Amino acid sequence: MDWRLLRCGAGGGWTELAGRKELLTEVQYVNSKKGKQLILFGGYTFTFKYHSPVKNTDYWQCTKHTCKAKLVVISNGTIKPVDLTHDHPAPREILNKNIQFGTVDQVKYINSKKGKKLIMYKDYTYNYVHYSVKMDTKQWICPRRKRGCRAKLVVNCHDKLVSEIKMVMSQSGTSLLRYNKYHYCHLRVSKAKIHHWRCTSHSSKNCRARIATKENKEIVSVLGEHSHPPPYFFRVDGTYYKV
Ligand SMILES: [Zn+2]
Ligand SMILES: [Zn+2]
Ligand SMILES: [Zn+2]
Structure with a gap:
């Protein structure tokens, strides 16, 4: 079976995607409800099974015990699917998503003429809108949002810009x-x-x-x-x- 041409359909079956030019599968490490580290791959979660010292690889199995789907993680971090034939649909929600973040630029705060605190970044100003308790980040948006501008900044507690980094597999x-x-x-x-x-x-x-x-x-x-x-x-x- 060529996993590259397949993706799991909504009902748990396989859909052929041979016509697609390119696809990337998201690889994320997430925590289960009990705090155990899992791999999230193509919408399914996998749990660590065993380490092979001979091949220096880790074997991960689908979190549904009766399912035969498996992944191999090679020592350089590359994930290779061994068998992706799940006998069940992908879980709807995965709790405690452990998203990795990268930080870059420090932001500058300025006061508007009316005394409101704004962010000035690359010659544009942003208004504060939302605080995320879970991530400890603040969201700032372009004042022209109503006129259709979608520009947005996410800033962490150290006043640094936060951007989401994800690992995907080609x-x-x-x-x-x-x-x-x-x-x-x-x-x-x-x-x-x-x-x-x-x-x-x-x-x-x-x-x-x-x-x-x-x-x-x-x-x-x-x-x-x-x-x-x-x-x-x-x-x-x-x-x-x-x-
Ligand atoms: Zn499965
Ligand atoms: Zn704008
Ligand atoms: Zn480029």
């Missing part, structure tokens, strides 16, 4: 980093355990954009501008489809 099985709608492939790890990533369009579009992260995916630096717009993907059950 069709060829390569782990990619997804940040601000762009994808990055792993380049190298420095002696200081800093991971260097470069845009997946580095050769096709001669893109020079790079990211450096710590082991926990916290962003250390963002270098260079993209030479191209972000690829458009839509997301279904943890799988990104390119259009």
Whole structure:
């Protein structure tokens, strides 16, 4: 079975997607209700089963005990599906989602003429709208929201901009980093355990954009501008489809 052409349908069956150009499967580590670490892959959760010292790989099994679906995690972090034939539909909700974040720029606060606190970032101002208790982050939006502008900033308790970083897996099985709608492939790890990533369009579009992260995916630096717009993907059950 070629897993790349398949995705689990709503009823738990398989749907052929041979016509799609590209798809990326979201790989996330999440916590179960009891606090156990699970892998979220393509909308399903997997639990650690055993470590093979000979092959230096970890085996993960679907959290539904009777289901035969399995994943292998190789020592370099790459996840390979062994069997993705689930005998049940994907779980509707996964609690305690442990989303990894990266932080970059410090934001500057200014006062409006009326004395209201605003954020000034890259020559634009933002109004405060919402505090998320769970994430300990504040959301700020463009004052022109009513006129259709969707610009938004998420700021953490250290007044730093927060952007969501996700790990996704390409069709060829390569782990990619997804940040601000762009994808990055792993380049190298420095002696200081800093991971260097470069845009997946580095050769096709001669893109020079790079990211450096710590082991926990916290962003250390963002270098260079993209030479191209972000690829458009839509997301279904943890799988990104390119259009
Ligand atoms: Zn399953
Ligand atoms: Zn705006
Ligand atoms: Zn790029």
